[in-house]
Structures are given as C-alpha cells and as structure tokens.
Amino acid sequence: MKPLINWEELQKITGPPIMFKPGTDAAWAKNFAVFYNKMAKMEKFYTLNQVNALPLLPGDSLLDMGCGPGRLSVPLAQRVKSVTSLDVSDEVLKYCKMNADAAGLNNITVKKLDFMDAVPGENVEKHDVVICSRSVGLRNLKKLSSFANRLTAIVTFANAPTIPQLLSNIFKDTVEECEQRQSFATYGTDRRVNCNVLYNIAYDLGYEPNIKVVEDGFTKNYTSKEEAYADIITLGKVDEDKMGIFRNNLDKYLTNNERGDITFFMETRTCVMWWEKNPKKFFLHL
Amino acid sequence: MDEACFDPSYGIDWDDVWRQQLQEASFRTLGADCWNAGAGNWGKAMDGSSTSNYVDQLLARMDLSPDMTVLDVGCGSGRLAIPLAKRVRFVTALDQAPAMLELTKQNAEKESVQNIKTIHMDWTKARIDIDVEPHDIVLSSSSALMLELRDFVIRMDRAANKRCYLTWGVGANMRDARVCSVLGEKYLPTPSYVVIYNLLYSMGILANVEICQMSGTRQVKNLSDLVRTVAHRAHGRTLDETTKAKLIAFFAKEMLCQDGYYCQDMSSSVALISWSKFAPRLASTT
Numbered sequence: 181m182k183p184l185i186n187w188e189e190l191q192k193i194t195g196p197p198i199m200f201k202p203g204t205d206a207a208w209a210k211n212f213a214v215f216y217n218k219m220a221k222m223e224k225f226y227t228l229n230q231v232n233a234l235p236l237l238p239g240d241s242l243l244d245m246g247c248g249p250g251r252l253s254v255p256l257a258q259r260v261k262s263v264t265s266l267d268v269s270d271e272v273l274k275y276c277k278m279n280a281d282a283a284g285l286n287n288i289t290v291k292k293l294d295f296m297d298a299v300p301g302e303n304v305e306k307h308d309v310v311i312c313s314r315s316v317g318l319r320n321l322k323k324l325s326s327f328a329n330r331l332t333a334i335v336t337f338a339n340a341p342t343i344p345q346l347l348s349n350i351f352k353d354t355v356e357e358c359e360q361r362q363s364f365a366t367y368g369t370d371r372r373v374n375c376n377v378l379y380n381i382a383y384d385l386g387y388e389p390n391i392k393v394v395e396d397g398f399t400k401n402y403t404s405k406e407e408a409y410a411d412i413i414t415l416g417k418v419d420e421d422k423m424g425i426f427r428n429n430l431d432k433y434l435t436n437n438e439r440g441d442i443t444f445f446m447e448t449r450t451c452v453m454w455w456e457k458n459p460k461k462f463f464l465h466l
Numbered sequence: 467m468d469e470a471c472f473d474p475s476y477g478i479d480w481d482d483v484w485r486q487q488l489q490e491a492s493f494r495t496l497g498a499d500c501w502n503a504g505a506g507n508w509g510k511a512m513d514g515s516s517t518s519n520y521v522d523q524l525l526a527r528m529d530l531s532p533d534m535t536v537l538d539v540g541c542g543s544g545r546l547a548i549p550l551a552k553r554v555r556f557v558t559a560l561d562q563a564p565a566m567l568e569l570t571k572q573n574a575e576k577e578s579v580q581n582i583k584t585i586h587m588d589w590t591k592a593r594i595d596i597d598v599e600p601h602d603i604v605l606s607s608s609s610a611l612m613l614e615l616r617d618f619v620i621r622m623d624r625a626a627n628k629r630c631y632l633t634w635g636v637g638a639n640m641r642d643a644r645v646c647s648v649l650g651e652k653y654l655p656t657p658s659y660v661v662i663y664n665l666l667y668s669m670g671i672l673a674n675v676e677i678c679q680m681s682g683t684r685q686v687k688n689l690s691d692l693v694r695t696v697a698h699r700a701h702g703r704t705l706d707e708t709t710k711a712k713l714i715a716f717f718a719k720e721m722l723c724q725d726g727y728y729c730q731d732m733s734s735s736v737a738l739i740s741w742s743k744f745a746p747r748l749a750s751t752t
Contacts, residue, residue: 184478339672339748376474376667379675383660388636388677388735393745449745451672 187380191319194377213249213271215415217279219343220251222398226450229394230335231255233452236309243307243327245295246315250276252335254283256311262287264307268294295320300327309333314342321381328457332382336375338393338451346398346446350433351416354426375451387455396450402442408434412444474748475668480661481616487657488613493642493699494656518682518732521545524607527676527738528631530554537601537625539589539618540609544570544582550605551582558601560585560592590617594624601625606632608736611656615665623671629742634659636677636735645696648716649709659737666739670747674740682732686721689714689728 220227231252236242240260244253247265249272257263257280265276265288273290280288291304295317298304310328313335317324325332375391382389402408409427418426430444437443488494524546530536534554538547541559547570551557559582561567567584574582585598590612592598604626612618622630638655646653659675666673686692693713697705705713721728 184483185476190476340746375672376664379663380660388737390676392674392676393672456677 183380183384185380187377187384191377191381194374209269209271213269213275216272217249217275218415219398220249220279222400222444223251223396225399226394226396227251227255229396230313230450230452231259233392233394234309234311234333234454235331236260240308240330243304243310245298245310245312245317245324245327247276247290248272248313248315250279250288252311252313253288254279254285257285257288258283260287260309263289264304265290266293266295266298266304268292295323298327311335318378321378322385325385325387325455325457330457331454332387332457333452333454334378335450335452336378337396338375338449340396340449341446342448343398346448347416350412350429350446351418351426352429354416354418354422354429356419375453379453382453382455389453389455391451391453393449393451395447397445397447399443399445401437402444405431405434405442408442408444474670475664478664478668480665480668481614484615484657484661484665485613487654487661488611490654491656492646492651492654493639493696494611494701515686516682516684516732518680518684518734520680520682520732520734520736521549523678523680524631524633524738525549525553527678528603528605529629530603534602534628536603536605537598539604539606539622540611541570541584542566542607542609544573546605546607547582548574548577548579551579552577554603555581557582558585558598559583560587560589560598562586562588589621590614592621592625594621598625600627602628604630606630608633608635610634610662615662616669619662619666620669623669623741623743626743628744629740632662632739634662634737634739636737644716644720645713648712659739662737662739666741667748671741672745672748676738676740678736678738680732680734680736684730684732685727686730687727689717692717692730 236256236259238260242256242260242263244250244256244263244265247253247267250265253263253265253276265273265280267273267276267290270292273292276288276290280286280290293303295312295315300306304327306327306329308329309331310324311333312318312324314337318334318336321332321334324334379389379391400408400411402411409430412430413426433444433446435443435445530550530553532554535556535558536547536550536554537558537560538550539560541547541561543566544559547557547559551574559567559570561570561584564586567586570582570584574580587597594600604622606618606622610618610632619630619632622632635656636659638653642655643653663673663675690710693705693710696713697710717728721730723729
C-alpha cells in the first residue's frame with residue numbers, strides 16, 4: 181500500500197532540535213559532557229528496561245551510534261561480544277571510556293565520528309546490531325539501518341517528558357535570564373509526535389518494526405535534603421535570590437525513603453523499537 | 467504544535483482506511499455465515515494434525531496469572547481459549563458463529579476444561595457491562611477481521627481491566643498471492659497491522675508491537691479441503707470445477723506428500739499488538 185502520510189517530512193517539521201552541535205565552544209562541550217554523565221548515572225537503573233527489551237545474542241557485535249557517556253554502551257557490553265561506541269564529542273567519549281573501565285569492561289571501543297560523516301564499510305564497519313538513543317541518527321533511519329547486519333534498535337522518549345522538559349520544571353523561575361535554559365523553554369515542538377512518526381518511518385522503509393514502551397526515570401538517593409539541593413543545582417542555574425523557588429520546585433521530586441534517606445525521582449517513559457534487516461515478508465497463518 | 471491542537475490521527479480516518487482495504491482484499495472471511503460454513507475445515511486446526519507453535523508462542527508472551535479472567539473475542543475452535551483456561555481462573559469465549567462456538571464446547575469437553583463459558587455475539591455491537599462483563603485480559607487472535615475496526619478495539623479496551631492483546635498477520639500471504647496467480651487475478655492483501663497500530667494511536671493508545679516468527683506444519687489428507695478454505699474466503703466469487711482442479715494441481719505441486727498426507731508449511735510472521743489499561747493515554751481529539 182502507498183503510504184498515506186509522508187512521515188519523513190513530518191519528522192523534519194516536528195522533530196526536536198539536537199542538543200549537541202559540533203563545533204560549539206570547548207567549555208560548553210565540557211559542561212555538556214559533565215551534565216550528560218550525571219543524567220545518565222541517574223537513569224542507570226531504568227536504562228536496564230531498555231536493554232532488556234532488545235533481542236540481543238551473546239555473540240553480537242554492536243554499534244552504539246551517538247553513545248554519549250555510554251549510558252547504553254556499558255550495560256549492552258555486558259550482554260554482547262563487543263561494542264563500538266561512536267560520538268561526535270571527545271568530551272562525552274572520555275566519560276564513556278571512564279564508565280566502561282569502572283564497570284571492568286574491556287570490550288568497548290570508543291571512536292570519535294559524527295553520524296553525518298559515517299559511511300558503512302569506509303570509516304565504520306557494519307555490526308550485527310546498531311543502536312541509536314536520543315541522538316541525531318534518529319533523523320535518518322535508512323542510513324542508521326545501513327550499518328546493521330542483523331538488527332537496528334532505537335531509543336526515544338515515549339511521548340513523555342524529555343530531559344530538558346523534566347529539568348525545566350525543577351529550574352522554573354530560578355533565573356531572570358539564562359540563554360541555555362531558554363533553549364529548554366523554547367523546545368516547542370510536541371514530542372508526542374516523535375515516537376509514532378519513527379515507527380511509521382521504519383515501517384515505510386520496508387521493515388517490520390517492534391515497539392515496546394518501558395518505564396523510565398531519573399533517580400538518586402541522598403542522606404539529606406540539603407545534599408540533594410546542592411547536587412541537583414549543578415544541573416541548571418539558580419540566581420542567589422531564587423534559592424527558595426528552586427527548593428520548592430525540587431521538593432516535589434524528593435521523598436523520604438524507608439531507610440531514612442531522601443530519594444530524588446523524576447518519572448518518564450521511554451520506547452524501544454527494533455527491526456530485523458531482512459524481515460520475513462509473508463504469513464501463511466490461517 | 468501545542469497540546470491543545472495535537473491530533474494523533476494526523477487527520478486520517480484509520481477506521482476508514484481499514485474498511486476500504488479489507489473490502490478490496492482478495493481473500494477475507496467476513497460475517498457469521500462464512501465462519502459457520504467453514505467450521506468443519508477450521509476445526510481441524512485443533513485436531514492434532516497441525517504442529518504450529520502459534521499457541522505456545524502467544525501464551526509465552528502474555529502476562530498471565532492463575533487468578534485472572536480472560537475474554538477471548540473471536541475464539542474460533544477454542545485453540546487459545548482452552549489452553550488459557552488451564553492457566554487462569556476463568557475464560558469467556560465469544561464468537562459470532564454458533565458453529566465455531568460448538569467446536570469450542572466440544573474441544574473443551576474433550577480436554578475436561580470446565581472454567582470456560584461461551585457467548586454468541588457480534589463483538590462490534592457488544593455493550594460492555596450489559597452484554598459482557600469486563601475481564602482482566604481481553605484477547606483477539608487474528609479475529610479483527612471486521613469492517614468496523616474502531617468499534618472492535620474500543621470494546622476490547624473498555625472490556626479490559628488490565629491488558630489487551632491482539633494478533634494480526636504480517637506482510638502478504640504468499641499462498642494467497644500464488645492462488646491469485648492461479649486464478650489469474652491481481653492479489654490484494656488484507657490491511658496491515660500498522661493500520662491497527664495507527665488507529666490505536668489516534669485513540670490515544672501507544673501500543674506495543676512484537677513481531678513473532680511462528681513455525682510448524684499441518685498434515686492435509688485431502689487437497690479438496692484446502693480448496694474449500696479458499697472458496698470460503700473468496701467472497702462473492704464462485705470457483706468452477708476447472709478452477710478447483712487447477713488449484714488442486716497447484717497445491718499438489720507445492721506441497722510435499724508423505725505417507726498419503728500433504729505437508730502444509732505453517733511458518734508465519736505475526737504481529738502481537740498489546741496495550742495496558744494503566745499506561746497514560748495521549749490527549750485525543752476524537
């Protein structure tokens with residue numbers, strides 16, 4: 181059947197902006213990496229839901245396209261034979277390597293490369309599985325799939341709050357003016373369009389895509405509220421005279437846990453999609 | 467695109483897309499009369515001559531517990547309802563064809579299954595809470611062969627306390643396609659599972675889709691039985707004796723014959739679409 185909607189065109193006009201732009205100044209890139217690594221650590225527990233959803237084989241070679249600080253590369257490397265982690269940013273790759281070492285993994289290879297410049301067989305080998313999470317590769321699923329011998333997987337927020345949207349609640353009215361935070365506020369486009377559009381793009385490319393929505397969230401334990409304030413404040417900006425507002429905002433995400441500590445928790449949902457390179461295009465079932 | 471004007475149907479009447487494609491499909495089984503007439507043939511799926519692992523694969527993927535109640539919409543010969551009844555507290559098996567319900571009853575008796583009740587009803591007209599009580603799980607196994615898909619899935623959703631499961635074949639039915647070439651017709655498949663996925667999305671439901679590979683064979687003693695299943699699904703066309711002879715010759719050529727039985731390949735690819743009653747729904751305009 182001829183597609184009724186040009187989903188790729190819809191993606192172009194509704195897709196979210198890409199957070200990291202190559203060529204940005206070094207200080208920004210460094211800050212971004214620090215920030216991103218903190219967020220990934222807080223998502224560590226829920227990231228396993230995404231990893232567990234995928235039909236991986238122990239002998240798989242896997243390519244993580246836009247790996248960031250290795251949020252997925254590290255738990256994936258514990259399940260497959262080898263992982264190649266690609267990112268455009270040197271700074272996040274340092275964290276990826278560090279996190280791989282900390283997990284005692286020696287089957288992760290990091291490589292600096294922009295998805296836009298990647299060519300299968302030329303500067304990146306094809307892998308059994310290619311995965312792309314919340315990164316620029318989602319903009320071109322056809323190209324992304326061309327790196328896979330068996331399976332392509334993508335991870336995106338499931339019509340649920342993204343990291344910038346979650347943080348904009350915590351840092352609401354905490355600064356008079358802030359360039360970086362404004363980019364959160366002007367995020368604009370409706371992300372609810374996102375995962376459905378990606379599903380249909382994959383289908384129209386001739387794949388039979390699987391989709392699974394999993395619980396997701398960012399969480400961390402602290403010994404006191406003060407400790408939580410001091411840590412979370414590093415994820416955004418707060419004017420000195422706006423500390424009260426920040427604490428009020430953050431309190432909504434803090435609860436006393438059964439051990440007498442404080443738990444920080446921001447809830448969201450993520451969807452994982454995957455498709456085989458050569459799906460069987462038939463059914464004989466009665 | 468802000469929340470107020472977000473339209474998850476993208477302006478497309480997916481129900482209408484479904485209806486049109488189903489009406490145009492080369493082969494389909496619509497209406498109780500068709501199923502009543504075919505009961506003799508379809509009942510054979512239960513009689514042990516089939517080794518398809520469809521039932522086992524599906525049961526393995528359903529989240530079931532012994533205290534649950536299950537409603538099987540379009541139960542057919544009971545090939546899922548009966549094994550389900552052995553795993554849960556109670557199964558209600560519903561079908562629009564009395565002859566199919568009779569098969570379910572007979573098969574349940576054969577297996578000494580008593581916690582199963584049959585209901586004769588056209589599901590697209592069922593009144594939930596009046597005609598049918600809500601159940602924990604609502605299942606439709608390849609039974610959404612209805613012109614009114616929206617009415618069909620809305621009722622599934624309303625009748626479920628916990629979760630809905632719906633299966634539908636993936637891709638073109640290659641045997642149907644070859645039968646069409648024997649008949650000298652252009653093959654038009656039944657609508658794709660992606661239409662179901664998009665219809666659900668337009669209703670605010672972000673469903674999971676799992677593409678499952680089923681395998682197995684079925685032994686067929688008499689090829690005219692197979693020709694009869696083609697005739698039952700040929701809606702409006704009558705197969706003359708010459709055509710029937712052509713089809714028998716075609717089946718004889720494509721199937722292995724051993725010990726007087728023809729071996730029919732039951733390999734298939736099936737989309738298992740499921741959704742939870744607890745997951746947040748999108749704001750729907752419809």
